[in-house]
Amino acid sequence: MPQSRIFLIALLAVLFAGCAMPMPRKDDPYENFNRKMYAFNDFTDRVAIRPIAVGYRKVTNNTARRLVNNFFANIESPITIANDLLQANAKEAFTSTSRLAINSTVGILGLFDPASEMGIDAHATDFGVTLAKWGVPEGPYLVLPLLGSINGRDIVAFPIDSFIFDPLSWYARSHNMKLEAQYLPTAVYLISLRSSAIDAEGLLEGVYDPYVFYRDAYRQRRLYKIYRGNPPPEAIQSLQGVDDVDVDKLLQEQEKYEQKPKPDAQPHKG
Template sequence: MPKISTPFSRFASIAAGMAVLAGCATIQPPRRDDPYEKFNRKMYAFNDFADRVAIRPAAVGYRKVTNETSRRLISNFFANIESPITIVNDILQGKVKYAFTATGRLAINSTVGVLGLFDPASEMGIDAHTTDFGVTMAKWGVPEGPYLVLPLIGSSSGRDMVAFPVDSYALDPLSWYARNHSFDWNAQYLPIVAYLVTLRSSAMDAEGLLEGVYDPYIFYRDAYRQRRLYKIYDGNPPMEAIQALQGNDNIDVDKLLEEQQQYEKKQKQP
């Protein structure tokens, strides 16, 4: 799926990173490369509040009125619509083969797959992949910049913050549709809202990974950054890149363990 990082898709955009970090997420060492942590934590709290009072309830309601099959068809439909984001960025990254594959998937699923509701391309062995302009900029040599949590957008970085408008405004067909139509009550934005709700809904199964996490902010931050690193290096980052991302030396592991144990005891108290 395209990398639109909003409160609707906050869980979806890092679910893969969550799975990677789940085994060690209960003890997260302090980082020295989060210069805006104070601001980020305030924005994280704001986004978490927005998710709890409005966004997640919308996703829960969506799941109540749909079944698993219909949700899969709807997700297929939106993934197919959003595929131009991947195609254009594949071209910008010089990945002609990947661009050809993504274009083939779009053509097959839009026709044989009935406007993308079904995914015959995968059954034909044409696997899906996604990329975005943030990855493109990274491959062009643009540095990551500081980790940022943006209001009503979520986890980002200096580089991804600049890239976001390119994907979400210039390359997103749903955005094209909204800009070129005008209906009563701004109904032209309903497809975008529906898409974001499906993303938030698809991430609900991963919420259990946060249970027992001492500091969810750190968990989200490191999951996001690790997921982006693996995306940039096509799933195979070099060891030096991993080590640079971790950046955790001079850590008092005993203190971290004690804090985690105290947190778990507090959680067990009635």
């Protein structure tokens, strides 16, 4: 399951439902294509990816999963460090480098997170944010097979982070093992991400159109990441668009959804 769809994005439902910012704009020039890709990704997740993540949760406990998540967060930190430097954020780059050094040593290869206990908080950034800082426009919203929600700017950024800054990619390219075992760390990382998202799946209950939810949550998440959680009013207004939100229609569609007879409980939706 792609990171853009499964990692932290569902947590934005709290922001979304709480009206902390205006409803995102609805422009979606490739919506027909995007909905087909969303349906494909959803099907692939339900029949293949989610069952693997569920199995992973069954053979691990909370402590083991937390250690795995800590390990991969530490491994992936060079992506943030490199982009902090490219964004000329020297203080943040120093903080991220300090976390990497402390957690890789005192934290035993990142399995533990003593840096946070020392008050050195984690943050994350990527090359898509870097391009935004450099003035590259967002581009159209897209849903790609397996990768999920993305925009034109992030399509350009994705290979930079994935192949140049990502240590998991470095490892896979520098090894040649039987049965392509060099990709096993990447596979475990993706499974751990999908597993982490299972706890947030209940937030989709009552959403009449999960596609719209994911699209708008993705846009909000990227905006907040670019502005480090504090976007200016003009950026929020740009996300909203101008006179393109029909609130009455949205409420009517939600009411119709809630009046529909609900099917028996499904193991997963969206």
